[in-house]
Amino acid sequence: MGITHRTLVVSTTVVMTALVAVTGAGLHWSRSLAGFRQSPKELVDEVWQVIDREYVDATFNGNDWRAVRREFLSRNYTKPEEAYKAAREMLEKLNDPYTRFMDPEQFRSMQIETSGELTGVGITITQDEKTKEITVVSPIEGSPAAEMGLMAKDVILKIDGKSTKGMDLNQAVSMIRGPVNTKVRLTIRRGNQILNYEITRARIEIHPVRYSLRQTPQGPVGYIRLVTFSSNAAGEMRAAIRELEKQGVEGYVLDLRSNPGGLLFASAEIARMFLKQGDIVSTVNRQGEAERLRAGRGFLTDKPLVVLIDGGSASASEILAGALQDNNRAILVGTKSFGKGLVQSVQPVGEGAGIAVTIAKYFTPSGRDINKKGIEPDVEVTLTEQQREQLTRDDIATDRDPQFMRALAVLNERILAQRRNPQSARPTQGPNP
Structure with missing residues (x-):
């Protein structure tokens, strides 16, 4: 069964990114704000209905959700800001930091964030x-x-x-x-x-993909750094791999460190570029229905692959890393990932506002639930506090970056093993699906 294509976000950026929207980024609102001002209570009820219909936990974290509706609809709301406050108060009862209400400004910021156009810190x-x-x-x-x-x-x-x-x-x-x-x-x-x-x-x-050719003892390899899973991430990744293939690389280092995630389908599309076949991720909603995303189209390369992860690699990054690890396609190097195994649906409510609601849990191909647990690397390379502080942006992916240097060494071992025995192209480390 395939997952219906809609706005699914598996990123901790859904929680909040401290950015401000670029005004006038091609967003169109179908109704006037004046209509909403006449009945702000409608927004509160709409938010309640979205949760009632879609929230992943059928117990609503132990809340009597119908009683919650009665409580909030018994109040009087005279302006939008009062409804916004009530919507947030209602969602706080779920004790889920990933389910949140966004006023129009915040909703525009989130939409622009996934498009790759941002201002802020x-x-x-x-x-x-x-x-x-x-x-x-x-x-x-x-x-x-x-x-x-x-x-x-x-x-x-x-x-x-x-x-x-x-x-x-x-x-x-x-x-x-x-x-x-x-x-x-x-x-x-x-x-x-x-x-x-x-x-x-x-x-x-934000250009989500940066890549370069690196010379190693076993020949040229491609280094690709993916910083976020925005709507243009898959396209930029595809272009990077094709260009590096033209340059005759022997393998790849894919750097997902400090990548907080983003769009589910961007993660799946990138996984397909490295996987000929196999599952990528499964999601389970509150009815217990499992849906799967699979490889099978968009494949670009089967050359040896090493993936860098750390504590800042979250959600969509963990889906990609988990898929490559469980399918024995890549060796993971670095430290344990963030540990977010939840999927949010982002949808408009009211007049220009929006809600991100947790609708499913996701599992790696082998059935691992990594929420609050993270993905363990195959080769652990931990940086000391001093090393982390001394590692500047210019040091990333250089000989001053211990994790990168270990990833290169592991990749060279895989390239050499493949030459000796072509059947060893896929790593044997990591769990089998």
């Missing part, structure tokens, strides 16, 4: 379910946040001097967002250190 953040701390999933490569040195797992303690204790994700993002060339001050906890950053917001041009 460029960090993807989430809220820890237990501690409620606001945590950086990863900075977007090339963004102001990345240039200033923010890292995955950094905890944001203050925003412009205001404590984030008790602050919800929407409020945090609203404070971090702002116009281009304005500044925001973030106080970060990293391990035992307290660090302060002043970051200038900027326009961020």
Whole structure:
């Protein structure tokens, strides 16, 4: 059974990315805002109905969902902002950081984010379910946040001097967002250190794929860095592989480190470029119905492949890495991934607003549920805190990058093994599906 093509997001960026929308990015609203202002209660009921119809947990995290509806529809709402607040309050009862309401500005930002046109500081953040701390999933490569040195797992303690204790994700993002060339001050906890950053917001041009040819003892290899699974990621990946194939590469290093995820179908399309056959991912909804995405079209290369992952590799990155590992197509090098095994559907509600709702769990081809567990690499290469801090953007994928150098060594071993025995082209490490 195939998964119906709709807006499915498997990224922690659905939780929130601290960006502001580029105004006028080709978005069209079918109804006027004036109509909504006459009946804001309709939005609250629409949000309730989406959850009632689609939410992955049929118990609604132990809530009497019909009683919730009665509670919120018994209130009077005189303006949209009151309905927005009520919608967020309602969703908080689910205790699911990935299911959230977006006002029109936030919804436009999310849509533009997946299209690859962004402005802001460029960090993807989430809220820890237990501690409620606001945590950086990863900075977007090339963004102001990345240039200033923010890292995955950094905890944001203050925003412009205001404590984030008790602050919800929407409020945090609203404070971090702002116009281009304005500044925001973030106080970060990293391990035992307290660090302060002043970051200038900027326009961020995101090309999800960067690639280069690298010379190794076993011949030229292709290095491909994928920073996000946006709508143009598959097209750029296809072009990169084809160009590197023309240059006669012997194998590939695919770098998914600090990639927070994105669109489910972008992940599947990229997996198909490396897989001739086999399952890519299965999803299970609240009825227990399993749907699968499979390889079988779009295949481009069967040359040896090594994939780099770390704690900032989340959701769509984990789907791709898990598919390649479970199908014995690639060796994974680095550290354990983030651990998000949930799928969200993103859809409009009201007049220009939107909702991201968790509709399914996903499993790797071998049936692994990686939610809150992550994917373990086949070859672990852990960086010390000092190494992480010293590793600048210019050091990535150079001889100053220990994880990359180990990935190259592993790839060269695979290339050499394939020459000696063509049947050994696929790695034997990792679980069998």
